Amino acid sequence: MPALEPRPELLHDVTVTRRQDFGHGYFELYLECPALARAMQAGQFVNVRVRDGFSPLLRRPFSSFDLLADARGRATGISLLIHTVGTGTQLLSRLEAGARLNVNGPLGHGFELPADPEARIIMVGGGIGLAPFLHLARQWAPLKRELVLLAGARSQRDLAFMKRFGGLPLSTLVATEDGTAGVKGRVTVLLEAELAALKGKPAVIYTCGPNAMMAAVSQMAARFSLPCFASLESAMGCGFGVCNGCVARVKDASRPEGFRYAKTCVEGTVLDASTLLW
Secondary structure, eight states, rough: OOOOOOOOOOOEEEEEEEEEEEEEEEEEEEEHHHHHHHHHHHHOOOEEEEESSSOOOOOSEOOOOOEOEEEEEEEEEEEEEEEOSHHHHHHHOOOTTTTHHHHHHHHBOOOOOOOOTOOEEEEEEEGGGGGGHHHHHHHHHHGTEEEEEEESSGGGGGGGGGGGOOOTTOEEEETTTSSSSSSEEHHHHHHHHHHTTTTTOOEEEEEEHHHHHHHHHHHHHHTTTTTEEOOOOOOSSSSSSSSSSTTTEEEOTSSTTTTEEEEEHHHEEEEEEBBOOO
């Protein structure tokens, strides 16, 4: 009988090495955790225990924002992009260097590289949904793929963290609803122009952000007959398929109702957008 492979370590006590504030409630936490960083793929997430005790009771899920490395290129940790919206994120926003956290991860399935080496990789993010794409760009940049990032937000103030994408080999276009940065309008305006310019060239779309935005991106991808994969931002109680709190409806012709419920935390967070019932 072949020996069983050791199960990957999922619980990590990590150290906060830095907190970078971007203003308007956005900040980045740098976490020292080499074992986690070596295993983490772009699009996967971690569940963070905000503090000891029972309040808040549940962990908070965050995708990895950046993959951190030392001068020799060895993975040393990850960072998380966070927007303060409630008690948990407020507590995290007060952490200083040296603070300790317990995180569970890596969890879920990340982004998969297109099999076609000529496929243009188009990332479409809205607001805090841009978080997984820095890690993705850093992970795939050495592969010499053609990377495009389309970033959308309500206003320029919601994109202050975009300076973190500087220095990476990718083309970046911005759209804001109030016109304070880039093109005035929604990010789908940029996407439609990008897809029209392909003229038959292969491409794959990856998207993360508000559900309404991702639904529109999925519909546009279908109109241009292009594959699209969505990283869902679901509320998660456990992060490993027990609580059923993060389910998403996916098409299933074998069932009378025509769909089934997929657990985002274990089947995703990245799912084929064409299978989702938005």
